[in-house]
Structures are given as structure tokens and as C-alpha cells.
Amino acid sequence: MAYDKFNILKSSAVPLSIENVDTDQIIPARFLKATERVGFGDNLFRDWRYNPDNTPKPDFVLNNPTYSGKILVGGKNFGSGSSREHAAWAVYDYGFRAVVSSFFADIFKNNCLNIGVLPVQVSPEFLDKIFKAIAANPKTELEINLPAQTITLTTTGEQESFDISSYKKENMMNGFDDIDYLQNIKSEIQEFATQLPL
Numbered sequence: 001m002a003y004d005k006f007n008i009l010k011s012s013a014v015p016l017s018i019e020n021v022d023t024d025q026i027i028p029a030r031f032l033k034a035t036e037r038v039g040f041g042d043n044l045f046r047d048w049r050y051n052p053d054n055t056p057k058p059d060f061v062l063n064n065p066t067y068s069g070k071i072l073v074g075g076k077n078f079g080s081g082s083s084r085e086h087a088a089w090a091v092y093d094y095g096f097r098a099v100v101s102s103f104f105a106d107i108f109k110n111n112c113l114n115i116g117v118l119p120v121q122v123s124p125e126f127l128d129k130i131f132k133a134i135a136a137n138p139k140t141e142l143e144i145n146l147p148a149q150t151i152t153l154t155t156t157g158e159q160e161s162f163d164i165s166s167y168k169k170e171n172m173m174n175g176f177d178d179i180d181y182l183q184n185i186k187s188e189i190q191e192f193a194t195q196l197p198l
Helices: 086-094 106-115 124-136 166-174 178-184 186-194
Strands: 008-016 071-074 098-101 118-121 141-145 150-153 158-161
Touching (some): 008 124, 071 124, 098 124, 106 118
Parallel strands (some): 008 071, 098 118
Antiparallel strands (some): 008 141
């Protein structure tokens, strides 16, 4: 399933300064029945966003119109817990194209990379600066440059680099998942196959 190409993203951000956000909080287990990647955004952080009677909780950041953007800034150890890929689907389907944290659970990080959400890991110090900048001005923008592998706090120009595998980087810049990548090099695979001994 192809997704949006990712090159340079400049956007305001939504701050979720909570540590150890696990995948059951990102998308509760009762919403995992669907097998397609659409519709999960409605239930992103469902139990934090809504009361039992389905009314929005006004104190939760996603229900606060002050904050908006395509970047979610989370606390340390974001995406821990079970390996459900639906958590990454929910983040993408809601409209986020990047998540920034000082540490990601490995499986969640890879699930994000597989479906077009860029996990940007920064130092705890830089994460703190981002949270403080957004608190001072909710319209603060971050610029995430995937080709250069940098994230910049535009208000101050402060910048950090982040790591990503060359394979996942190429896929994200082309909007490919793993199957799209193989289809893209189909002719090369076929050519290689012709050279194999019978």
C-alpha cells in the first residue's frame, strides 16, 4: 500500500508530554478487528480523548484547538507494549506524518516506518526545548528534513540530526512500503533470475 512521499515536513506540532505511552493507549485493543488501514484515526488515544459516554475530554491535547499540525511530539519511550501495527495505522490515519520522541519502542518504530510515519528520535535535551517552545507559542513550527536527516526548531534555528536506515529512508522518500519497493525493482529481480543456473 503506497503512502504519501516524505521529503521535508514543516508544521506546527501537537505536544503529548507523557512518558511510556504504550500501544494500548494509542489504539485500545477493542478497535483492532479491522484489517484495513483506514478508520483507525477516529480511535487514536480513544480512552484519553473521550469519556465513556463518547463526549470529548476537553483537557486532552487532541481535543484542544490551540494545538494542531502533522507532527506529534511525545514523551520518552513512545510506543511501548504490544506489537500491534494498528497503533502506527491510527497515528497515520489521524493525520500525523511524524512522531518526535527521545526514545521509541523498536517494534512501534519499525511499524511506523513501514506505513509512512517518520519516527524522529532526538536527545532528551532537545525534546525538552521543543516542549517548552510549543508551550510558549503553540504555533511553533518544526522542520523535519528527511534527505538531510535533521529536525529544526524554526523559532531558534536549533537543530539535531536523527538516524534512519538507508532502505527505509529511500522507501519513505518514494512513498513505498516493502511490496512497492519490490515491485519497483521487478525488472532487476527478473534480470537476476535469468542469470541463475537451472
